[in-house]
Amino acid sequence: MFMKLFTNHVRTHGRRGTYIHGQDNNQILEIASSRGTRKFTRVPVVMYATTAAGTGPIHSVPPNQMNFPPLMSTLQPQMSQQQVSQISQGSSNPALLKAINQGQQQQHMGPPPLGAVGGSLSSAATQHVMPGIPQAASGMPLQLQQQQQQQQQHSQPMSRALDDPNVYHWICQLTYGPNKEQALLELGRKREQYDDLAVILWSSFGVMTALLQEIISVYPLLSPPTLNNQLSNRVCNALVLLQCVASHPDTKTAFFQAHIPLFLFPFLNTTSRQRTFEYLRLTSLGVIGALVKNDSVEVVNFLLRTDIIPLCLRIMESSSELSTTVAIFILQKILLDDNGLQYICATQERFHSVSQVLTNMVEQLTMQQTPGRLLKHVVRCYLRLSDNLEARRLLQQVLPRQLKDNTFTEILQDDLGTKRCLAQLLLTLNEDQ
Template identity: 55%
Template sequence: MTGRRLHRRRGDGLRLHIFAMLTSEVPSPRDPELVERLILDLLDPELKGHALSELRKKREMFQNLALLLWNSFGIVASLLQEIIVVYPALSPPTLSLGASNRVCNVLALLQCIASHPETRTHFLQARIPLYLCAFLETDDKAKQFEYLRLTSLGVIGALVKVDDPKIINFLLENEFVPLCLHNMTIGSELSKTVATFITEKIVVDDAGLAYVCANADRFYAVGAALATVVTSMVDQPSKRLLKHVIRCYLRMSENPRGFAALQTCLPPQLKDGTFNSCLRDDPSGRHLHQQLLVKMTSGKKGGGAGNSAGRMSWG
């Protein structure tokens, strides 16, 4: 049987499945025939590249695209195949811009699945975020690698937008914190922003804060990455990024050992007025900044334990 005939037979069954989903109680996209055709095309090697590009561009049109992608036979496997095939081009770094754009189209569809409340848990249970680790570990600063890291961070960022301890525990157990710190250090401003946002969401969770403050090495690794971000903003400050950084420091200060450590390792730029002009027209940012300064100068941690926090040390 030729590949085209096999694709046609598979497509007949998949078409019926997609039709059933599009006519269910789930809100329909504006053009059900278009999404049906594009999803079918993901199974055809000759049409897949165009289908990936079109689905990424039009994904906001299709309200139930995540459900269709996840529940259609062979589609998720087809997307993961696109990720795996570029691994050899990561080291040594030979990835082309075209190949990077194609994988980024795949990652955008995975982000769609990660964002949807009915597919998010399945996405996590299938451990699909682990396929992105190889991208997040890269350090080549060429734009094709930066796009890859940024879009991968977008998938993880979509997961943590929902306050779910299971998501945080998954990220902790699979060492995503070091990957975020790596991207906070080497990435563009946008990558730094997303990576710092993910770190913030992790430390806001009680398990995440306990993980970061469990030993000195972890705490100072996070502190060093945050300090690098602060230094990178001296000449070109970003309100959004700065507020994520401040929220991280505020949360870390709620741990007694973290509070004691921050007494000596908080970046001087956060204390000497460097960012006053940046936050002048941002009331929420000014409030966060002032809250951090007051906490650090008052000698009291978040829980009000007093100066005794300064005498605590890691075991």
């Protein structure tokens, strides 16, 4: 039996059916399956998971905080009405009886309307997965009703992920099963379908360990560069799931506090121009980019304690356009933070390292036909550096001449935002002369 435990939501999928978990005040746990009902008395506060490797404690949960939602909508495809009746007879577990009764009522009433939020999560799970969902009310203004409908529409994909048995199946395959490579691919597709997949991945026992094992397994192939396409694609699929966790607001903080991004730095440190390594660098940068996307001070402070800035600078000089774009995006986000700007401008050595790479990029962009995407990041980095008084004085000496003359006038004709940033940069530098 494979048991997957989630915060505020427990559901087990075994080889012969689906199991539900309930708990009463006497700490009695019953597991209902197609083969009958099994009762375990005196369940301690430490929950256990049984796998092929044995049984061990997973997570400590106070008994009075273990809330289990009705799961009869999942039991119905696997169990007949007669089997459900057999399970309910003789059971003393109120949670189990309540789940069965609600499932039978829903079976007679049919599926919920399209506007309803799917699933009957506990209050704690609802607040965690679908925060801020208001209750239905009559007589509300039209604007409030529209806002409520939009919130409910946004909440629907988040609730469905918890009820999708395929998610549990592929998580079991990823952690214990033989089809790990296929599980990485399928879960990567699920991230586009469900907004809360990151919460499930982070909360599922063994998933983060399995993803880190996929990453660490190719370290010996980085130097000398012997990584093939199949392994590169497999690791990239694992990195995509890490990016999913890094971008979710409920898992981002725990993700970088666990220092998981440090496992990606060996990929960023590679210099091979082979496609397999280019994909690794690009996908690894995507994970870091997901962390800094929402301007988090904690994320920037964490990255400043790493080697992310010199790694990004090297990628900006030697990698493909896509990798360079993501790398300079990360640098720009660090500069936009006050601590990041102060860190880079703290010494002339750091400042010149950044400005020299930006200057080289400007010279390369003059030879490209479509430099607009990179140029806007370069201009914004220069503009942010000019906010520091010492850096402003140095920029008056090292700012590339291509940004001072009309080299990029035609290119920026349709990009009003970058055009204004460049004009503001030149105005700021000319004021101090």
